[in-house]
Structures are given as C-alpha cells and as structure tokens.
Amino acid sequence: MAEQRDETKAIRIQSDRTHEKEHSTPMYLTSSFVFDDAEEMRTTFAAEREGNIYSRFTNPNVKEFVDKMVALEGVEAGYATATGMAAVFASIAALLKTGDHILVCRSIFGSSHTVFTKILPKWGITHTYVSIDDQDSWESAVEENSKMLFIETPSNPAVDLVDMEKAGKLAKKHGLIFNVDNCFSTPAIQKPVEFSADIIIHSATKYLDGQGRVMGGVVLGRKDLIDEVYTFCRSTGPAISPFNAWVLSKSLETLYLRMERHSENALKLAKYLEAHPGVEIVKYPFLLSHPQYEIAQKQMKSGGGIVSFKIKGELKDGVDFLNNLKMCSLTANLGDTRTIVSHPASTTHAKLTEDERLSVGITPNLLRISVGLENIIDIIADIDQAIIAK
Numbered sequence: 493m494a495e496q497r498d499e500t501k502a503i504r505i506q507s508d509r510t511h512e513k514e515h516s517t518p519m520y521l522t523s524s525f526v527f528d529d530a531e532e533m534r535t536t537f538a539a540e541r542e543g544n545i546y547s548r549f550t551n552p553n554v555k556e557f558v559d560k561m562v563a564l565e566g567v568e569a570g571y572a573t574a575t576g577m578a579a580v581f582a583s584i585a586a587l588l589k590t591g592d593h594i595l596v597c598r599s600i601f602g603s604s605h606t607v608f609t610k611i612l613p614k615w616g617i618t619h620t621y622v623s624i625d626d627q628d629s630w631e632s633a634v635e636e637n638s639k640m641l642f643i644e645t646p647s648n649p650a651v652d653l654v655d656m657e658k659a660g661k662l663a664k665k666h667g668l669i670f671n672v673d674n675c676f677s678t679p680a681i682q683k684p685v686e687f688s689a690d691i692i693i694h695s696a697t698k699y700l701d702g703q704g705r706v707m708g709g710v711v712l713g714r715k716d717l718i719d720e721v722y723t724f725c726r727s728t729g730p731a732i733s734p735f736n737a738w739v740l741s742k743s744l745e746t747l748y749l750r751m752e753r754h755s756e757n758a759l760k761l762a763k764y765l766e767a768h769p770g771v772e773i774v775k776y777p778f779l780l781s782h783p784q785y786e787i788a789q790k791q792m793k794s795g796g797g798i799v800s801f802k803i804k805g806e807l808k809d810g811v812d813f814l815n816n817l818k819m820c821s822l823t824a825n826l827g828d829t830r831t832i833v834s835h836p837a838s839t840t841h842a843k844l845t846e847d848e849r850l851s852v853g854i855t856p857n858l859l860r861i862s863v864g865l866e867n868i869i870d871i872i873a874d875i876d877q878a879i880i881a882k
C-alpha cells in the first residue's frame with residue numbers, strides 16, 4: 493500500500509489490539525508491567541529485548557502518542573513529557589553541559605525566557621539573545637562554545653516569524669543543534685524538519701490537545717539526540733501520564749481539521765480587525781501587511797490560530813476591552829476550541845522587564861487572541877462590541 497497521508501496517519505497509527513479486539517485504544521493506567529520469568533525481566537531491564545518495564549520509562553498510550561507525532565513531524569524518534577516546559581528543559585538539559593552556549597531568538601514564551609536567564613546559568617550554560625528583526629546579524633553571535641540554536645516561530649505572543657531555512661543553514665554551518673518550538677503551528681501547518689531542524693518541541697497542552705483538557709509535551713528529532721533525551725528523562729522523571737497521552741492521541745485524530753478551521757477563522761478575524769477604526773495594528777502571518785508575509789508563504793500552509801493586535805489607546809483601553817468581552821474567555825491557555833483573549837504584558841510575559849517586553853513588541857496595549865472554532869460571526873460580534881464599548 494502507498495504511504496498514507498499525514499491526516500490519515502494522525503487517525504490510523506495505533507497500538508496493537510489486545511485479545512478484546514477493541515477498535516479504540518484502551519487506557520493502560522498502570523505504573524508497571526509484569527514479566528513471565530526472571531530471565532524475561534533481566535533481558536528487558538538490560539534492553540536485550542523490547543518491552544515495557546515502568547510507566548516512567550515507556551507505556552503503550554504514551555508510545556501511541558509519540559509514534560503519531562514522530563510520523564507527523566517526519567522525524568526519527570520522540571519522548572513525551574508532562575508539560576511543554578518539561579519538553580523545553582529536557583531538550584536543552586539532556587543535550588548540553590556546563591560551558592556550552594546557546595543562541596536564542598529573543599521572541600520566545602515567558603517561561604522559556606526564565607529557563608534561559610535564571611535556570612540554565614546555574615549550571616554554567618550561557619546564552620545570547622538574537623533579534624527576530626535582523627536574522628542576518630545572528631552569525632556574529634555564534635561563539636566557539638555555541639552548541640544550540642533555539643527558536644520559536646510564530647513567536648508567542650507577537651506572532652513574529654523566524655525564517656527557518658536561513659536559521660537551519662546557519663545551524664548546519666556552525667554545527668549547532670537546531671531546536672524549534674513548533675507549538676503555535678503544529679505539523680499540520682509547518683514541518684521544521686524540512687528546514688534542517690534537529691529537535692522539535694511542543695507544548696501538547698495547546699493545539700495537540702486542542703480542547704483545553706490536559707497538560708503534555710513532546711521532544712522529537714534525530715534518534716541519536718532523542719536517545720540522550722530518553723536517558724535524561726528516564727532517570728529525572730518528567731514523564732507524561734498515560735491518561736493524558738491517551739487523550740492527546742485521540743485529539744490528534746482531529747488535528748488537521750481543527751487547524752484548518754482555526755486558520756480560516758483567524759484570517760477572517762485578522763482582516764476584520766485590520767479594517768477596524770479602534771485598532772492600531774494587527775499581526776497575522778497570512779495578512780499581506782505582516783512584515784514577514786513572504787516567510788509565512790514559504791514555510792507555513794496557513795496562518796494558524798493566533799492573532800495579535802494593538803488596541804488604540806493606553807493600558808486602560810486594553811483592560812476595558814478585556815472586561816467588556818462577553819463570550820471570549822480570559823484564561824492563560826491557547827489553542828483551545830474556545831476563543832481566548834489574553835494580555836501578555838500583565839500575564840504570560842509579566843516576569844520580563846519593561847525594556848525586555850518592548851524589545852519583543854509587547855506594549856501595554858498588545859492583546860493576543862487564540863481564535864477558537866466557534867462560528868466566526870459570533871467571535872467577531874463579541875470582539876466588536878468589546879472594542880466599541882471600551
């Protein structure tokens with residue numbers, strides 16, 4: 493049979509059926525697995541044969557979720573973690589050591605920023621922030637001990653883009669591990685491996701679940717690198733719960749459909765906001781006015797579900813807008829079926845200094861919308877009345 497399309501793989505990749513011949517994969521809520529005899533136990537522990545030992549190491553539900561993500565991202569191997577931040581940390585801590593240096597694109601999620609600035613320096617792993625606006629300058633930041641290039645595209649929350657082709661070439665030239673946080677796009681929209689990514693990480697809490705239910709993360713990439721991640725995680729313990737992995741594997745069955753509708757709704761909302769007199773500026777990768785529209789066309793199939801915009805006025809206008817919303821949720825998550833509006837300066841990026849926030853475009857009047865799957869007429873109606881009433 494010809495190789496299946498990704499949409500089909502997201503649905504059809506499945507663990508082996510049990511003797512019950514169930515259609516849908518059952519949950520394997522067990523901490524450990526039994527052996528028929530001492531020799532089977534010895535050889536499994538010694539990795540002389542394949543087999544589950546303990547759910548901190550492997551579990552059938554986790555394996556199914558990881559197998560799907562490996563296939564969808566087009567990589568060799570993966571390891572699932574309890575959260576996206578565990579995936580971010582494991583992808584660095586497992587692969588780098590004291591004295592190593594990382595090039596980090598400055599436009600990243602707030603907690604990742606804390607990892608680079610407060611946690612990794614404790615172990616002597618240093619970083620240099622490079623600007624998303626000037627990718628040509630990145631090479632001058634490479635040092636003799638640079639080992640990794642870490643990026644997020646589109647970035648959270650400003651929806652800026654990194655040219656992955658250019659970044660991948662730079663990483664190759666200097667032997668850097670190219671690590672891409674693909675949380676905002678998912679493999680349904682872009683595949684970093686096509687641009688030489690060595691490691692791809694996800695917060696599965698976002699679009700991979702897509703319904704705001706469970707936390708999760710996954711580190712994917714080259715087998716030799718993922719072997720290191722596995723060894724690190726097996727002993728340090730950031731494993732995902734089998735229940736969460738079961739939910740996530742089910743969620744992936746609808747990923748491609750959901751991402752299509754998220755993108756369709758987001759583009760309609762972005763166009764609407766662009767024409768609104770109460771709005772200063774809108775950023776969305778598939779709007780012609782996005783400064784990196786050409787890059788979006790090159791590496792993304794659609795614009796994704798996140799729109800950022802600046803409301804006309806000051807901080808108070810942004811706060812009034814949020815308080816006026818009647819349907820959209822004020823919550824920390826993104827990538828849900830339900831439209832979510834957040835104010836990055838006072839929430840996800842509050843730990844950055846004001847200068848740091850401004851350097852990545854987070855002004856007090858910046859708002860981030862994770863556009864959901866409700867009827868777009870209802871989404872626009874709620875946002876419209878909230879702008880008008882402010």
Ligand SMILES: Cc1ncc(COP(=O)(O)O)c(C=O)c1O
Pocket residue numbers: 575576577578580601603644648673675676694695696697698707708709
């Ligand atoms: C781009 C990005 N990476 C990583 C994370 C962290 O994921 P989690 O909350 O699952 O730990 C987030 C969370 O918002 C994110 O937006």
